[in-house]
Amino acid sequence: MSEAPRETPETGPAEERRSPAWWAIAKGMGTVFKQTFRADNTERYPKEIVEVPERSHIGRHLLNRHDDGLEKCIGCELCAYACPADAIWVVGEDNDPEAPVSPGERHAKDYQINYLRCIMCGLCVEACPTRALTLTNYYELAFTSREDAIWTKERLLEPPPPLGTDPIDREG
Numbered sequence: 001m002s003e004a005p006r007e008t009p010e011t012g013p014a015e016e017r018r019s020p021a022w023w024a025i026a027k028g029m030g031t032v033f034k035q036t037f038r039a040d041n042t043e044r045y046p047k048e049i050v051e052v053p054e055r056s057h058i059g060r061h062l063l064n065r066h067d068d069g070l071e072k073c074i075g076c077e078l079c080a081y082a083c084p085a086d087a088i089w090v091v092g093e094d095n096d097p098e099a100p101v102s103p104g105e106r107h108a109k110d111y112q113i114n115y116l117r118c119i120m121c122g123l124c125v126e127a128c129p130t131r132a133l134t135l136t137n138y139y140e141l142a143f144t145s146r147e148d149a150i151w152t153k154e155r156l157l158e159p160p161p162p163l164g165t166d167p168i169d170r171e172g
């Protein structure tokens with residue numbers, strides 16, 4: 001009975017399918033060469049602001065109002081419960097029938113979002129039953145103190161300015 005040919009690391013079936021080492025090195029060097037000479041696509045932010053789609057939801061929140069000026073937020077706290085980062089603080093209160101803040105029985109007496117915690121996941125927006133809370137395309141959220149990072153209801157009710165108009169230091 002003749003003995004089956006011995007497989008060595010160089011002749012085994014798996015080894016036959018493997019590319020030689022020099023080919024892997026050549027491919028790697030090719031990638032390095034390609035990346036070294038490719039066109040520069042660095043954004044010159046913040047000196048040049050690239051427009052983002054108007055309805056992109058990548059930036060700060062907005063508390064919306066109805067056309068008559070009443071706040072859409074009814075202080076239900078569902079957004080705060082939905083938030084995985086515990087970034088929202090809501091205190092609800094009954095509306096004064098003579099001077100309601102929102103339609104219905106209740107409104108948000110206090111509303112805060114802590115942008116030190118927020119991860120921009122949008123779950124709060126999904127949870128809101130009145131579409132009072134939305135995300136905007138305003139991503140310029142630089143701050144230098146804890147106080148600045150906590151946005152109050154008054155700030156959140158203000159629509160964001162156009163991108164690039166925030167009075168931050170643009171010299172880098």
Ligand code: SF4
Pocket residue numbers: 082083084085086087088113117118119120121122123124125
């Ligand atoms: S976007 Fe996400 S992390 Fe930020 S406040 Fe809403 S639920 Fe919380």
Ligand code: SF4
Pocket residue numbers: 072073074075076077078079080090108127128129130131132133
């Ligand atoms: S923003 Fe929406 S979910 Fe949050 S308290 Fe107001 S109504 Fe409720």
